[in-house]
Amino acid sequence: MLHPQLAKDSVFIRDLPLCQLRLINDQNYPWFLLVPRIDKARDIIDLDWPSQRQLWHESAWLSHWMRQEFQPQKLNVAALGNMVPQLHLHHIARFEKDVAWPAPVWGKFPAIAYTQQQVSQILDRWSDFPYTPE
């Protein structure tokens, strides 16, 4: 059951073995979420160790895709969740020219929503990038 705030702020991309992969609806940064489909997990260590391993495997897979796709200066990977208690892992491609650089992105600038066409283009890009299990 996805937290309503996450549902509001982001767009479904696809299901991975453990997580739902979502795009944060904000043109300011290429920004993706992994949300484990495990009820009541808040912190990473609320997952058992096999699930943590799977989470990090999916995180690495997503990170490789983001590096290939966006060639960022830096990848930010973070589990914060002070606002939304449901466990979710941020992945943000950062650039020296982005609006918030070098600060963290949270709470800095209002989101600029994608157009439907832009979202479709991003979703299309995933088709060539199959998930490979550990």
Next chain:
Amino acid sequence: MLHPQLAKDSVFIRDLPLCQLRLINDQNYPWFLLVPRIDKARDIIDLDWPSQRQLWHESAWLSHWMRQEFQPQKLNVAALGNMVPQLHLHHIARFEKDVAWPAPVWGKFPAIAYTQQQVSQILDRWSDFPYTPE
């Protein structure tokens, strides 16, 4: 080789199999770093997969200790590194009563250094918490 900014902002606690464990010298929050002893790693995916697994195992171990020790509302775990390129993983125990809550801690408030006695007390607490390999 530790980045000089990390050396300046934090205190050595102990070496784990992969990482140096350090305490950020800021009384505002219980805030620890894991710094893999691997040259030129900037992003998590610059580590090979066995090293990533080891990083996450050490992260889970640290997180369990922090939960037991501080009973935080939330654990924030993050690899940002926009300022300091050397790969380092933040672990911050967050409370509804902390000065930055619910915002992320970075760039919010100036650090308040610990006294030497406080640092010694924190270091002493680790003695009862052995690292258990995966």
